[in-house]
Amino acid sequence: HQSSLHPYLATRKVFIVREASILENEAANRLLKTIEEPPPDTVIILTTNDADQVLPTIRSRCREVGLRTVPLATVAKGLIDRGVDGDQADLLARLSGGRPGWAISTSDNPAQLTRRDDHLTLLETILETRRARRLALADRLEDSRQVARTRERMAAAFEDWVTWWRDALVCHAGCPELITNTDREGALRQASGRLDAPQIIAALTRTREAWAHIDANVNPRLAIEGLLLDLPDLT
Structure with a gap:
């Protein structure tokens, strides 16, 4: 329903569907109807760790963008730039597995x-x-x-x-x-x-x-x- 409404605070609306590969059939079919006829001012982003498990009829209507993890050295440098101690930044970067968001969140939440x-x-x-x-x-x-x-x-x-x-x-x-x-x-x-x-x-x-x-x-x-x-x- 929300996707059919016009945005009033911006030029576009963005919806994120997490783990699209584990949607139940009913939910997947509803999503399919939405992405078949999306409003011109709406962007729908589906995330998954396994694109092969996404319903083929949904996947065929999407543009796939592969996201990779960030090099650990880059994550560590970003943390140091935020004022994190060098050793702690290295540890957080390693624990993050290349996920900057996780590293920043953890540095802010000891x-x-x-x-x-x-x-x-x-x-x-x-x-x-x-x-x-x-x-x-x-x-x-x-x-x-x-x-x-x-x-x-x-x-x-x-x-x-x-x-x-x-x-x-x-x-x-x-x-x-x-x-x-x-x-x-x-x-x-x-x-x-x-x-x-x-x-x-x-x-x-x-x-x-x-x-x-x-x-x-x-x-x-x-x-x-x-x-x-x-x-x-x-x-």
Whole structure:
């Protein structure tokens, strides 16, 4: 409906449809009708990580524009120009994966990095704790009042843990310059020196599985307990 109205504060209206590849059939068909006969003063932008999954009838009516990530050095320089410390700018650039918006948002909101630090510290504590005593550590990711909040916490933690295990594998391969979590290099070197590549890969794979289980509405307590018991023991 909004797309059929004339703009009154500008010469054009712009609508952004996020993740167009996961639209349900009904929503996709409604969108198709809109883009088949768009008003002359309207721009509709569809975003997706996989254009092949967009309904062919929709895709055929769109002009595709590929967006790539920004070089990390460019992201870091942009942060430094905004007054961010050099080491912090390098860390944020690496964590951003080339997404300037994420890097700027995180530099303006230190709480995001604090949560990440808490997640990685918890993982390192788990690895240094014998399996028989690990289950008590799961409480740190639980919210006794709200299951949805627990899922959100665990998904965020598992995402950070995946990057940690990826870095451990990079360290084990002798490429520390490719580490993302540069502020955890000491712990990463220690873990990569005590574990072999198959163990690191298994831990990375298992963490990804637990993350997927959370997204699939598996009981969060079962997901975290199973993962904690499967992670390697560095004691």
